[in-house]
Amino acid sequence: MEKTELILLPGLNRQVRFLIQKLNGKSLPNVLVIGSFSELVANKIVNKFGSNVEIIVEDYESLINSKYIIRNSTNINVKMMSYDSTDYPDAHFDLVYAQASISLTNRNKIIKEIKRVLKPGGYFCVGEIVSLEKNVPRFVQDIYDNSDLLPLFGEDLEKYYAERKFNLIAKENLSSTLKEYFSVSIENYNNIADKLESGEKSFYKKVINKIKHESNAYLKLGADKYIGLIAMLMTKENS
Template sequence: MEIFFEIHKDLPKESPGGDEYTRQAWQLLPPLSQPNILDIGCGPGAQTLELARLTDGHIKAVDNHQPFLDHLQAQATALGLLDQITCLNQSMFALSFPEATFDVLWAEGSIYIIGLVEGLKQWHSLLKPGGYLVLSELVWLQSQPPQAIQTYWAENYPGMRTLEEVLNLFPGCGYDLIGHFTLPEKGWWNYYLPVQARINDLGQRYHNNPEALTMLNNEQREIDMYREYHDWYGYEFVALQKSS
């Protein structure tokens, strides 16, 4: 785990995406005045900072890895955005806010941790009536992917659904779909290029540490799989409105 965090320490983003895609997702929502936003699994908080620039609202940014929260706190301070952002160390499995607290829940690359359906259900009560949930989720974009990538994701994200399956499950969980888009390849490389640079550095430093090399090889494999099979899967940004 230590090596994992050494690979990921101080990276700008911890999932495929980027400021322009956070903006694009925000624009799927109607204009909101002083929204109360909860950013769940915020990581180092690139999207939290962008949300603060996009709105006149307040964002509670929640993660259970304190170094990510410290990074976000430092960035928010440096950028003069701290009056809009509160960093909180909490688990997404047990969010401690009263019912109907938030206008918007934001979960970029994080709802998979609790599970898509479980997150949709557990977090539902935190939203005010008619509130919004924006998430990004890994999906199959085409049917019958090659065996190698099917096997890879069966091992690494067994719950992965097709885009159609994902889009169809929201009404049953109490949400209406209001918009969605597939993250372009550029958004993936926003994430993978800094990870690749870190793998290259740490590969030299840990060349005689088998445990570290296993972890680095796992990260390298994810990037190599994306390079070869990116037409078959992607990250879908989805904007939902609480319906019931």
């Protein structure tokens, strides 16, 4: 796998590969992708399914960065919106995809919004940052707090989504990707930042500093014993 093709998110390329394998041959005309740095995900979905893809990000710097990355892409549009309050009509999307982007303190509101914009029987592919232990040490909690994360306990994940009327099709434990993610992402982000102008570079520098802190905790302090990643593919129950 070439580094230029790496999806620089927890889970790397494994989550979108999981999606493509499970939904091969399906028709997905309208797709919503949630989160910054999801442009390569969107491209892969367009190439595989011929979809029209909307990406939403929550801050202006991510919006500008994303627009630049997709400037030559077809069938992809990016907008700035709150994940828990979009302006899309009800039952609009055939698939909603979120890779490590909604394991947040406002997850419940985000899931409610995803249910609203997803068609009955539509697909939801999510990569959730999870806690591998119910009680985590202070340095792990600091990582969560600094990123507004509220990871669920891994063993509670299926129950959480079942209670919200999602039917599980398949799931995959992607925790093994996190070590590689932290190892390669800093190098890749540094390479990108070196080629950018000062304004764009400052955005990446903030990202790099955040990842350096998380990487140190994960690779050197033992956070890998407490933090995992699980991908799930589900359908919204017909109501």
